[in-house]
Amino acid sequence: MHKNLRMTCFINKIYDWYRLHKRLLPWRETVEPYLIWLSEIILQQTRINQGTGYYLRFVEKYPTVKSLADAEEEDVLKLWQGLGYYSRARNLHYTARYIANSLNGRFPETKSELKKLKGVGDYTASAIASIAFNQPEAAVDGNVYRLLSRFLAIATPIDTSEGKKEFAQIADMLLDRENPGLFNQAMMEMGALMCTPALPNCQNCPVATHCLSHANGDMLNYPVKTKKTKVRERYFNYFIIHNDTYIIMCRRERGDIWQGLYDFPLSETVALLTEEEACFVLSKEFAAFSGSLKKESDMRHQLTHQTIHIRFFSLATSLDNNIPTFFTGRNTVLISKNELDKYPVPKPVEKWLLKKTNSIPHTP
Numbered sequence: 001m002h003k004n005l006r007m008t009c010f011i012n013k014i015y016d017w018y019r020l021h022k023r024l025l026p027w028r029e030t031v032e033p034y035l036i037w038l039s040e041i042i043l044q045q046t047r048i049n050q051g052t053g054y055y056l057r058f059v060e061k062y063p064t065v066k067s068l069a070d071a072e073e074e075d076v077l078k079l080w081q082g083l084g085y086y087s088r089a090r091n092l093h094y095t096a097r098y099i100a101n102s103l104n105g106r107f108p109e110t111k112s113e114l115k116k117l118k119g120v121g122d123y124t125a126s127a128i129a130s131i132a133f134n135q136p137e138a139a140v141d142g143n144v145y146r147l148l149s150r151f152l153a154i155a156t157p158i159d160t161s162e163g164k165k166e167f168a169q170i171a172d173m174l175l176d177r178e179n180p181g182l183f184n185q186a187m188m189e190m191g192a193l194m195c196t197p198a199l200p201n202c203q204n205c206p207v208a209t210h211c212l213s214h215a216n217g218d219m220l221n222y223p224v225k226t227k228k229t230k231v232r233e234r235y236f237n238y239f240i241i242h243n244d245t246y247i248i249m250c251r252r253e254r255g256d257i258w259q260g261l262y263d264f265p266l267s268e269t270v271a272l273l274t275e276e277e278a279c280f281v282l283s284k285e286f287a288a289f290s291g292s293l294k295k296e297s298d299m300r301h302q303l304t305h306q307t308i309h310i311r312f313f314s315l316a317t318s319l320d321n322n323i324p325t326f327f328t329g330r331n332t333v334l335i336s337k338n339e340l341d342k343y344p345v346p347k348p349v350e351k352w353l354l355k356k357t358n359s360i361p362h363t364p
Contacts, residue, residue, distance in 0.1 A: 007173075007174060009207075009210065010151065010174075010207050010210060011174060011176065013206040013207050014187065014190050014206065014207065015182075015186055016206065017186075017190065017206045018182075018185070018186035018189055018190065021189075021193065022185070022186075022189050023048070023189070023193075025048065025052065026039075026052065026055060026056060031131060031132050031181070032132070033107035033109075033128060033132040033133070034064060034065045034107065035059065036128050036131050036132045037120075037124075037128050037132075038055065038059070038092070039055050040127050041091070041119060042054050042055050042058070042083070042088075043055075044085070044088055044124070045084070045085050045088075046084075050083070051083075054079075054080070054083055061079060062096075064105075065096050065099050065100055065107075066100045068093065068096040068100075069093075069097040069099070069100035069101065070100075073090065073093050073260060074260070074343075074344060076089055076093045077089055077090075077260050077261060077344035078343070080092075080344070081261075081344050081347075081350065082347060082350065084303070084347065086258060086261065087119075087259070088119060090259065090260065091118045091119025092119060094118050095117045095118050095120070098118070107128070107132070109132075109133040109135065110135060111125045111126055111137045112125075114128055114129055123139055123141050125137070126139035126140070126184070130180035130181045130183075130184050131181035131184065132181075134179075134180060134181060135180065136175060136177040137175075138171035138180070138184065139171075139184040139187075139188070140164075141188055141191075143188045143189075143190070143191025143195070144171060144187050144188060144191055145223045146191050146195055146197065146223050147187060147190055147191040147195045148170055149213075149222040149223035150211060150213040150214070150219050150222045150223075151210070151211045151212065151213070152212060153212035153213045153222065154166070154167070154170075154222070154223075154224075155222075155224050156224065157223075157225055157226040158223045158224065158225060159225045159226055159227050160226060163224075171187075198220070200219050200220075202214050202219065230305065231306065232305060232306045233307050233309065234268065234306055234308050234309065235268060235270065235271055235309045235310075236267075236268055236308055236309070236310045236311070237267045237268070237269060237272060237273045237278060237310075237311050238264040238265070238266055238310060238313065239264055239265045239266070239267070239278075239282065239313050239314075239315060240264050240296070240313065240314040240315065241264075241315045242315070242317075242337070243317060243318055243319045245336060245337060246334045246335060246336060247334075247335055247340070248319070248332060248334060249262045249263065249264060249335050250262065250263060250264070250265055250266070250331055250332045250333075251331035251332075251333070252331075257303065260344070261346050262335075262343045262344065263345060263349045264312075272298070272310075273313075275294075275295045275313070278293060278295070278311075279293050282315065291315050291316050291317035291318075292315070293313055293315050294313065294314050295311065295312075295313055296312040296313060296314050296352075297311075297312050298311050299312070299351065299352065301348040319334060
């Protein structure tokens, strides 16, 4: 079949499939740029099943960009808690304030202007421009890379500048310029539901008969990548220092993961500490405290580029409702155990608190 005719057939069949099988998602019921932007930021690195609940909660609490701009960063981080990649939440809040205060609440309408917003890259700008403003911009995300690379058997690695340029050109060539938002959503949905990474549903795929990788039986060889993610191993020793009413926590600063969130006093080492080693660290760094140190549990937390090995130690002691001198300058606070749920915390700390709250009893 002639290439152009085959690609026309490809687009038409994807449209037909999308109209019948698309998921009914709340952000597909609107072209309001604030809501499209919000959904796109939440869905970066997040599955739709998980992201939908967060989207609905954000819309309920912050229905407009102005209401989000007026929020405190800590409240935004708390609402975001559990989604990970917290820089997205900080960028979301920063950009909301910029749009509300510097752009009088009006979103930029072109891809080039949207890309100037903090946290908005090439794909996100294309998605917002096409869906909210009907701009002829092709949005190429992981689903589209996978769909196109398999259909056309493209061996150019998608994690190279050459690959990104090639796929952007192909997507732009295919783009339905009268309905760019519909086109982008249909392509992404096909990749998400049919042309999945490990188990593509070729048997029911409407374009399988013209798919080159399907014809060769090597669908799982696409898309091609050249780079392997280098994972850094880190070892966190958390000290849960508390009395009957209060617990000590620290607000994490810039320059590392979980910026702006609260966790426990931490000693990062080259390996997890034994109880004896932890006692030595405690006597050296937390000399103001008295009491018996107890090893609680271990946890492993996986991030994209880091594996965090965590060991929790607890120390019930007298705090006298004051933060010891040792903690000066560390953004450390005494928090009532009754108010722990008001503070944004990293996922492993949240898991520990949910599991171990009974082991640090508090006064009701």
